[in-house]
Amino acid sequence: MFILEAKNIRKSYGSKLNKQEVIKGLDLQLEAGEFVSIMGASGSGKTTLLNVLSSIDSINSGTIMIEGKEVSAMKEKQLAQFRKHHLGFIFQEYHLLDTLTVKENIMLPLTVTKVPRNEAEARFKSMTEELGIYELKDKYPNEISGGQKQRTSAARAFIHNPSMIFADEPTGALDSKSASDLLQKLTDLNRSRQTTIAMVTHDPVAASYCSRVIFIKDGQLYTQLYKGTQTQQAFFQDVMKTQAVLGGVPNEY
Amino acid sequence: MSIKTLILRSLKKNLTNYYLYVFALVFSSALYFSFVTLRYDSSMNKVQASVKGEAGFSAASILLLVIVSVFLLYANQLFMKRRSKEIGLYQLVGMTKFKVFRLLSIESMLIYFGSLTIGVILGFFSSRLIVMLLFKITNVQAVATLHFSPEALLQTLLVFLVIFVLMLLVNYFFMKRQSILSLFRVVSTTEASVKKQSVLELIIGIAGLCLIILGYYLSSRLFSTDTVATNALLGMMVAILASVIIGTYFFYKGSISFLFNLIRKKKNGFLSVQSVLSLSTLMFRMKANSFLLTVITTISALAIGLLSLSYISYYSAEKASEQFVPNDFTFSHKKDLASYEKTLSDHGIPFEEHRIKVLSVPADLSDVSDRPLIFASSNSKYTPISVISTKSINEPPLKKNEMYLTGANDSFLRLTNFKESGTITFKLKKESLKRTFTELKHHYVVSIKYSNGSLPVAVVDHATFQLLEKEGKPTQSIYNGLDIKDNTKLEAANDYFIHQFKPVASNNLSPRVASRIEDVKQQRGMIGLAMFIVGFLGLTFLITSGCILYFKQMGESEEEQPNYTVLRKLGFTRDDLLKGIMFKQLFNFGIPLFLGLSHSYFAVKSGWFFFGVSLWTPTLIVMGIYTMLYSIFAILSTLYYKKIINDSL
Numbered sequence: 001m002f003i004l005e006a007k008n009i010r011k012s013y014g015s016k017l018n019k020q021e022v023i024k025g026l027d028l029q030l031e032a033g034e035f036v037s038i039m040g041a042s043g044s045g046k047t048t049l050l051n052v053l054s055s056i057d058s059i060n061s062g063t064i065m066i067e068g069k070e071v072s073a074m075k076e077k078q079l080a081q082f083r084k085h086h087l088g089f090i091f092q093e094y095h096l097l098d099t100l101t102v103k104e105n106i107m108l109p110l111t112v113t114k115v116p117r118n119e120a121e122a123r124f125k126s127m128t129e130e131l132g133i134y135e136l137k138d139k140y141p142n143e144i145s146g147g148q149k150q151r152t153s154a155a156r157a158f159i160h161n162p163s164m165i166f167a168d169e170p171t172g173a174l175d176s177k178s179a180s181d182l183l184q185k186l187t188d189l190n191r192s193r194q195t196t197i198a199m200v201t202h203d204p205v206a207a208s209y210c211s212r213v214i215f216i217k218d219g220q221l222y223t224q225l226y227k228g229t230q231t232q233q234a235f236f237q238d239v240m241k242t243q244a245v246l247g248g249v250p251n252e253y
Numbered sequence: 254m255s256i257k258t259l260i261l262r263s264l265k266k267n268l269t270n271y272y273l274y275v276f277a278l279v280f281s282s283a284l285y286f287s288f289v290t291l292r293y294d295s296s297m298n299k300v301q302a303s304v305k306g307e308a309g310f311s312a313a314s315i316l317l318l319v320i321v322s323v324f325l326l327y328a329n330q331l332f333m334k335r336r337s338k339e340i341g342l343y344q345l346v347g348m349t350k351f352k353v354f355r356l357l358s359i360e361s362m363l364i365y366f367g368s369l370t371i372g373v374i375l376g377f378f379s380s381r382l383i384v385m386l387l388f389k390i391t392n393v394q395a396v397a398t399l400h401f402s403p404e405a406l407l408q409t410l411l412v413f414l415v416i417f418v419l420m421l422l423v424n425y426f427f428m429k430r431q432s433i434l435s436l437f438r439v440v441s442t443t444e445a446s447v448k449k450q451s452v453l454e455l456i457i458g459i460a461g462l463c464l465i466i467l468g469y470y471l472s473s474r475l476f477s478t479d480t481v482a483t484n485a486l487l488g489m490m491v492a493i494l495a496s497v498i499i500g501t502y503f504f505y506k507g508s509i510s511f512l513f514n515l516i517r518k519k520k521n522g523f524l525s526v527q528s529v530l531s532l533s534t535l536m537f538r539m540k541a542n543s544f545l546l547t548v549i550t551t552i553s554a555l556a557i558g559l560l561s562l563s564y565i566s567y568y569s570a571e572k573a574s575e576q577f578v579p580n581d582f583t584f585s586h587k588k589d590l591a592s593y594e595k596t597l598s599d600h601g602i603p604f605e606e607h608r609i610k611v612l613s614v615p616a617d618l619s620d621v622s623d624r625p626l627i628f629a630s631s632n633s634k635y636t637p638i639s640v641i642s643t644k645s646i647n648e649p650p651l652k653k654n655e656m657y658l659t660g661a662n663d664s665f666l667r668l669t670n671f672k673e674s675g676t677i678t679f680k681l682k683k684e685s686l687k688r689t690f691t692e693l694k695h696h697y698v699v700s701i702k703y704s705n706g707s708l709p710v711a712v713v714d715h716a717t718f719q720l721l722e723k724e725g726k727p728t729q730s731i732y733n734g735l736d737i738k739d740n741t742k743l744e745a746a747n748d749y750f751i752h753q754f755k756p757v758a759s760n761n762l763s764p765r766v767a768s769r770i771e772d773v774k775q776q777r778g779m780i781g782l783a784m785f786i787v788g789f790l791g792l793t794f795l796i797t798s799g800c801i802l803y804f805k806q807m808g809e810s811e812e813e814q815p816n817y818t819v820l821r822k823l824g825f826t827r828d829d830l831l832k833g834i835m836f837k838q839l840f841n842f843g844i845p846l847f848l849g850l851s852h853s854y855f856a857v858k859s860g861w862f863f864f865g866v867s868l869w870t871p872t873l874i875v876m877g878i879y880t881m882l883y884s885i886f887a888i889l890s891t892l893y894y895k896k897i898i899n900d901s902l
């Protein structure tokens with residue numbers, strides 16, 4: 001059973017006269033509990049894909065099903081409701097509210113659920129301890145580092161136990177140490193909670209943490225790689241090769 | 254792109270954004286022009302001849318000018334800050350500072366003088382309306398005709414030109430000081446950054462609340478304690494003003510964030526999206542804008558207070574007039590009364606005459622007021638009090654040893670702490686005479702001129718009256734009053750009165766004859782002009798401060814737009830956000846309004862009795878209107894936020 005199923009989706013920007021088709025009939029399936037990354041050259045439509053999959057943006061045609069519900073047919077209010085309860089987000093620029101403390105930021109998704117207070121408190125504690133940010137709970141975002149912000153944003157994405165998490169270049173603004181820390185945490189959370197994660201990234205190292213990497217080109221699925229039983233190192237090499245073929249900017253290591 | 258297209262383009266963009274600024278400009282120039290037109294117009298002589306409002310008018314026009322120019326300069330500064338990025342961008346693409354300055358100047362000149370022209374035209378037409386209104390409140394019977402006054406136009410143009418030059422200068426120095434980089438940063442440095450609460454803030458917060466409460470407490474005792482007797486009045490007033498104003502400042506600086514923080518602490522991280530959008534941003538914003546908010550609150554309070562007081566006087570004119578003219582007409586001389594009575598009889602108007610003999614008897618009042626200092630002569634224990642007989646006012650006889658007092662006004666009662674019942678000892682030539690009173694009536698039987706100061710008049714039964722008259726040998730006088738029996742004929746009677754006594758009635762300081770209708774008119778005219786001027790200023794202030802708060806909200810909403818994007822991505826709907834914003838506006842406009850209302854309420858309450866006889870109705874009407882007009886700006890802000898929220902995803 002697929003948790004997410006996209007069939008023949010199309011998305012274009014611009015007016016009728018000046019139309020630019022970014023996604024051109026793309027099919028995609030994600031299995032429950034998968035950790036998938038989406039790669040492709042800059043401007044290939046990764047962010048756009050993530051946005052339409054996560055219902056932040058609308059599609060022009062095709063269908064998107066999440067957990068068997070047709071998201072692409074929902075009205076704005078229903079969508080918002082759906083996002084609030086079933087999806088989690090990690091953004092490249094963290095997207096924390098700067099007038100809220102770390103704790104308030106993280107708890108935000110829980111305020112609309114029926115989770116009782118002490119249960120919420122317990123979840124908050126275990127989640128932030130797992131991510132190593134419990135001590136920061138009363139600080140404001142401008143008082144913590146980028147890596148800590150990104151972990152806060154990850155905690156916010158996970159706190160309400162969503163069935164899917166969408167992450168757009170979560171490691172883009174981090175140094176390699178903080179990046180691998182965060183990715184390790186995401187992998188752990190993915191395993192322990194069985195949360196499906198779809199992550200856009202430019203970084204083959206980040207991609208090598210995933211179980212599958214999907215490559216996008218010209219608005220269509222170009223190819224995909226499965227990690228299978230390979231080591232992370234071997235998978236990383238594979239990803240690098242494919243990326244070079246794809247024509248993206250290869251990372252020099 | 255040529256400079257012309259650049260100007261046109263940004264003009265178009267700014268006009269849609271700043272329609273309220275244009276409105277405020279049009280409004281203030283219209284107001285100013287009509288005010289000056291009024292001043293120069295000959296029809297004003299009709300009002301001023303009876304009232305001498307020239308001084309008031311010129312003082313008001315200066316104040317009006319101050320409000321308008323402060324507002325325009327402040328708004329201009331806000332816009333420069335908001336547009337600093339744009340300015341930086343122009344420079345980045347290679348325009349010289351001077352060229353950008355010229356661009357901006359031409360643009361603002363077009364907006365400014367365009368609005369000014371519209372304002373002047375509107376001002377001319379509305380001045381007629383305003384004159385009509387003024388005539389109505391001051392009871393001047395005249396047709397409002399207005400002529401276009403070149404002097405007024407010249408003065409308006411000159412004044413607004415000076416303000417414009419000042420604006421240009423400010424802009425010039427603003428640009429000269431800034432490097433391109435700092436222009437990009439201006440917006441973020443103006444608002445205080447988000448920080449943890451310090452202990453100092455907590456202390457400031459508590460001090461703010463305490464100071465305001467202290468000020469309120471002092472104000473409630475201003476005219477009721479020993480202050481009046483010990484001449485500490487002025488010091489006390491200064492203390493009240495200082496503690497309330499400083500308290501207000503501290504309130505914005507610390508108390509708000511202190512209170513909101515308490516609420517937040519209690520929620521323990523569990524903030525609903527509504528409180529995210531209201532509580533959490535407000536506590537930082539209000540702190541950053543505490544000075545501005547203090548000024549707005551204080552002047553709002555002043556405006557509401559003055560408006561309330563003048564409306565109280567206006568509203569109470571009839572009641573106040575009763576003190577001086579308790580009957581429809583009063584006459585100092587019997588021959589005037591007689592001749593008028595003849596006139597009435599000739600025209601077949603039935604009337605009722607009130608001739609009341611008033612004795613002035615020395616009495617010991619120490620039992621009824623603990624502050625006899627105010628009315629007693631310093632070297633004697635006895636104060637003369639006016640006494641009349643029940644018989645002279647056609648009332649049934651009282652019990653022996655009893656009497657009542659009548660004709661008490663609130664300011665007198667409060668100042669003297671006068672008791673509702675007690676014993677008064679009259680001093681006769683040989684013995685003394687004790688009488689108790691159980692009632693203190695507010696109703697006036699004889700004109701206040703016949704009582705000693707503002708002391709009420711003692712009404713005793715006829716036996717006592719005769720005794721006092723015989724044994725005391727007091728000074729006596731006779732009050733002559735006259736009532737028209739048929740109310741529908743009052744108007745006609747009044748016309749005959751005016752006709753007959755025109756030469757003697759004109760001296761209004763101690764009139765030989767007086768008509769209640771005319772007295773009320775005169776009071777209304779006097780207070781009406783004051784009320785009109787205060788209202789004019791109050792309205793200007795209301796609109797300018799509302800605009801400033803609105804402009805601030807525009808800036809804030811744009812700054813917070815990324816937050817709305819995040820929240821909407823996370824799945825909060827537009828309605829969720831809008832609800833939070835409404836909540837925010839409730840506080841944002843509500844707190845200054847509430848503080849202003851509450852300040853003015855306490856100010857009015859401490860001294861209203863000097864102005865009239867009715868506190869609640871006029872005060873509530875003024876406050877209600879102020880609140881309604883003020884709310885318009887809150888609604889406009891919310892609408893702007895709605896647009897920003899819609900555009901955020």
Ligand SMILES: Nc1ncnc2c1ncn2[C@@H]1O[C@H](COP(=O)(O)OP(=O)(O)OP(=O)(O)O)[C@@H](O)[C@H]1O
Pocket residue numbers: 013014022040041042043044045046047048049
């Ligand atoms: N809101 C928009 N309006 C118009 N065009 C857009 C919009 N968003 C994206 N595009 C266009 O769609 C294309 C894909 O953009 P997208 O942001 O999805 O790329 P991306 O793969 O995420 O690139 P990057 O790796 O640089 O983030 C680009 O050509 C971009 O110009």
Ligand SMILES: [Mg+2]
Pocket residue numbers: 046047048
């Ligand atoms: Mg992208």
